[in-house]
Amino acid sequence: MNITIICYKDNSRKSQIVKAINILNSVQNYFFYKIVNEDSDLSKDEMIDWDSFCERVGKRIDEYTIYITEKPFSDNWFSHEDYKYSIISIDSWELLFAPPSLCAYLVYQIAQATVSFEADLSETMEMRMVHDRAEGCMFDFCFNKPDIKLGMIAGTICPQCRGVLLRYGIKERALNAIERILQYVRSEAIGKPIMFNENEAFIVMRFSNNDENDNAYKYGIQPALNDMNIKCLRADDKVVSGQLLEKVQQSIKKCRFVIAKVDSENLNVYFELGLAMGLEKDVLLISEDSLVMQLPSDLKNWECLTYPKGNYEELKQRIIKYYKDNYHY
Numbered sequence: 001m002n003i004t005i006i007c008y009k010d011n012s013r014k015s016q017i018v019k020a021i022n023i024l025n026s027v028q029n030y031f032f033y034k035i036v037n038e039d040s041d042l043s044k045d046e047m048i049d050w051d052s053f054c055e056r057v058g059k060r061i062d063e064y065t066i067y068i069t070e071k072p073f074s075d076n077w078f079s080h081e082d083y084k085y086s087i088i089s090i091d092s093w094e095l096l097f098a099p100p101s102l103c104a105y106l107v108y109q110i111a112q113a114t115v116s117f118e119a120d121l122s123e124t125m126e127m128r129m130v131h132d133r134a135e136g137c138m139f140d141f142c143f144n145k146p147d148i149k150l151g152m153i154a155g156t157i158c159p160q161c162r163g164v165l166l167r168y169g170i171k172e173r174a175l176n177a178i179e180r181i182l183q184y185v186r187s188e189a190i191g192k193p194i195m196f197n198e199n200e201a202f203i204v205m206r207f208s209n210n211d212e213n214d215n216a217y218k219y220g221i222q223p224a225l226n227d228m229n230i231k232c233l234r235a236d237d238k239v240v241s242g243q244l245l246e247k248v249q250q251s252i253k254k255c256r257f258v259i260a261k262v263d264s265e266n267l268n269v270y271f272e273l274g275l276a277m278g279l280e281k282d283v284l285l286i287s288e289d290s291l292v293m294q295l296p297s298d299l300k301n302w303e304c305l306t307y308p309k310g311n312y313e314e315l316k317q318r319i320i321k322y323y324k325d326n327y328h329y
Ligand SMILES: [Zn+2]
Pocket: 131, 137, 138, 139, 140, 157, 158, 159, 160, 161, 162
């Protein structure tokens, strides 16, 4: 699902908004958020009135759209959302509520609007779901505005609301993407933000100079990632002291993507792959096509990109296609 985020071009917190969008796009790959600048803010009035916004702007919107405004709402809410559009006010967040940061607040509010879009919820339907008393769920009503922080610290959708969303037809994959976003909000809210480089990939493989794996890396994987401006690291690329395992662990932790060449029956490769999967990295498996049937049974359910041995141009093109299809590169 593509979602447009509209931001007034002179918004004083623009850099935080851009940062929030980057986080939203890098912790999951089901929703894609695109920022669009608008010349002037929503209205000349001091405050935003939701009903008149729906009347004036909402009816004309035909794609999923979220407005970010620096003005407060006339009803003092943080945000409003309907089937296809939403407005989030950032007024007073840093003055009255932070921490968590404005960026984490935006990520949280955008996730909430996204759920409404994905489940086709009108604000009236959402009002039927909300918890009047805050209990650390994304659907807390927050009569007392600071209660929103409880939801951010918990970073979850409670089992009851999860069940309702599934009944409304939200896809499991969409819900998982939302939960990954909420995990980020939680990490920020408890002061231990998940930090990783959104355009970095770590390559898991064993190789020696100019063998098939080394050549697949040099002539297929690395050029493909370079084409998409994804930085590519392999265990030998960094000469630092310390044990190799520790270096590998750190590299896996701080990248977004892991590509594992899994056709060589190497225990270290499987260990590192397990680590990457446990850390919920975006993992791509690669195998020569003649060896793919020999992969361990645990890996058989994972999508594995294959290529004809020695054909590195083909490998490069398939990798580029995979990232373009799945990650908007
Ligand atoms: Zn709930």
